[in-house]
Amino acid sequence: MAKMPISGAYGAHRFAVAPMIDWTDRHCRTLHRQFTRHALLYTEMVVADAAIHGDRERILGFADAEHPVALQLGGSDATKLAEAARIGEAMGYVEINLNVGCPSDRVQSGTFGACLMKTPDVVTEAVSAMKRAVSVPVTVKCRIGVDDQDTDIALDELAKGVFDAGADALWVHARKAWLKGLSPKENRDIPPLDYDRVYRLKRQYPSQFIGINGGIQTIDEGLQHLNHVDGVMLGRAVYHNPMMLSGVDQAIYGSERNPPSIDAIIDHMCLYADAHLAAGGRVSHVARHMVGMFHGAAGARRWRQSLSNEANQTGATSDVIRRAYEAVQTAAIDKAA
Template sequence: MNRENDAIKLNLYEKSRKLGTPIFAVAPMIDWTDRHCRTLHRQFTRRALLYTEMVVADAAIHGNRERILGFDDAEHPVALQLGGSDPLKLASAARIGESMGYTEINLNVGCPSDRVQSGAFGACLMQTPDVVAACVDAMKQAVTIPVTVKCRIGVDDQDTQVALDELTGRVFAAGADALWVHARKAWLKGFSPKENREIPPLDYDRVYRLKQQNPERFIGVNGGIHSLDEAISHLRHVDGVMLGRAAYQDPQLLLDVDRRIYGEPVTSPAIGSIIDHMCAYADFHIARGGRLSHISRHMVGMFHGAPGARRWRQMLSTEANRAEADSSVIRRAYEGVYSAAAEAA
C-alpha cells in the first residue's frame, strides 16, 4: 500500500512516525494565540501545527464555549491546550475539545505564572509526575484524538536528569502521543513568567538526550528558537520544533515553513493577498460586533525590519484601536509599507 495514502487516515504524530516527517508548531501563548492570531498565522503556512492559548479545564467546561473555544475550520491543524490537575475535569474538557473539532489535546506542564501556581497546575506538575500521568490517562480514555504534554526540563532545584526522565516515563506509559519540552527550567519563586522565558539557561542537549533515550517516542523541542535555520538544526536531533515569540513578533518567518520544513514545492503567498484576506476577515468580525484591534494587534510585527515598518506599527497601534476603526486602517498602513518598499528599491 502507498505509504502516503495509508497515512492520510493517521493523526499528525502517527504520520510523523510512519512517514519520518517532522512537525513544526507555533507555541501556545497566553494573550497571544487566540483565534484571530491563528487565522493570521494560517495565511503564512498551511502545514504548521497551531495551538490555542492555555484554557483552564473549568473554563472549558463551564464557560462560554464559542467565545473561549470557538475556531474556524480554516485554522486546522489546531490543538487545544488545557490547564488543570484534576483528571476528571481534564477528561471532560478534552471531550468538549474533541467534539468541537480540535486536532489534539495538550496538557500544560510548563507555565510558571502565579495563576497556575495558586491552582497547583502548569509547571507545578513537574513535581508530581504521577498526577500528570493520571491526567493523561483520563484524557486518553475520553478522546480518540492525540493527547500530548508540554513541559519544562524541571523546576526549581530539581535534578533535570531525574525529573524529566521520570515525567517522560510516566506520561508515555499513560498513553501520551507526544512530549513537547521547553528546554529551560522554570523557577516557581523569584522569577516572573517573562523572566522564566529568558533567564534560566537553555539546555537543548538535555532534550536531545531525552530523544536518544526514547527513540520510538515523539519528542519536540521549544524555547529560544529564533529562525527556521535554527529549527532545522534542532530537527537533526528531535522529531518536532516549536517556535513562540519569534513567530508571533515576525509572522513572515512562517512563510517558508511549508517548503523548508515539509519539503513542499510551494510558492510563498503574496503579502498583498494576506492583507486582503485579513481585511475581509476583520470586516466580518466587526460586522458581528467585534473590533478591529482584536485582529490588528496580532499583525503589528508583520513587516519587522522592512521599510515603512515603523509607520505600519504606529497606525496599527493607534488608529486601529479607535472604536469606529475598520479594515481601511490596515489597507492604508499597508499602502505606506508598499510605497516605502518601492522608494527603497
C-alpha cells in the first residue's frame, strides 16, 4: 500500500477502535486488548467537567494492560478542556482527543460534540489550549459537516484551524451529522458516507495524520482505506464481532506475533470478571462486552443467550462465561462430526 509521509509524534499508519458511549469502558477495552497489542483504544467520551470534578478513578481509571489508550473529552470551554487534558495525561493516557462529532441530545444541550463543526474557531482555541497543557498528542474526531453545511467548506475550515493550532491528528467520520430530525442511531446510518471527501482532505494535508471512520465493516476494508489516508477506525463492527481484532496486528502493524488462543482469552476474561466481582462489581459488566465473540460460529446463539440472561442473575460468577464457552465448544464438535 502507498504510504504518505507523516510528521509529528503521532506516527504512521494506525488502527483504532472508536470511542463509543456506554460501550468502550475499561471492561470492553480489556477484552479488545486480548486480541490486539497495537490497536489504539479509546475511552467513552468524558465531559470535561466530569473529568475535573467527578470521581476520577471511576470515570477515568484504567489498567496499564489496556495501553495504548486515548482519552476522548467533550466540551467547548478551552480552559476546562485544558485542565481535563492535564488530568488525563497525569493518569497515563497516551493521547487526548476532542469530540467534534457526537450528535446526541446530551451534547447538543451543552453545545459541544458535532455542534462545534459550526464554530471552528472554538475548536481551534480548545486545541491550542490543550496543546499548551500537555505533552502527549492532542487529536480531534469530527464529522465532514453538520446539517446544511457545505462539506467542502466546513471540513476545510475545521481542518485548517486544528492543524494551525498544532493538532497531531484529525479523525474524520465520513458522513454529516444532522442535529435536528435524526436520532443518534439514525445519524450513524442515514446521512450518506462520503469517503472521497476525506481522501481529498488528506491530499490537501500530505504531511498531517488524517484517519477515517464510519461504516467500515472489516479489516480488509480498512486496508483499502489506508491506500488513501493514514488511519482507520472501526466502531460498531468491532464491538459486535471483537474476534475481528485478531487480524489487526499482522495486517496493519506487520507483527508476526499471534494473539492468544480463544481458550486463553476466555480464561483471562473469567479471572478478570471474578476480580471485578470481588471488588464489588457484577459479572454482567464484563460479560456484556463478550456477547459478540462467536459471531457466525456454531453455538453463537447459546453463547449470546447465556451471557445476556444468566450473567445478569443474582450471584452470577465467571462460571456463566465458562459454561457458555463449553456450549460453543460442544457445538463446534457436533458440527465437525
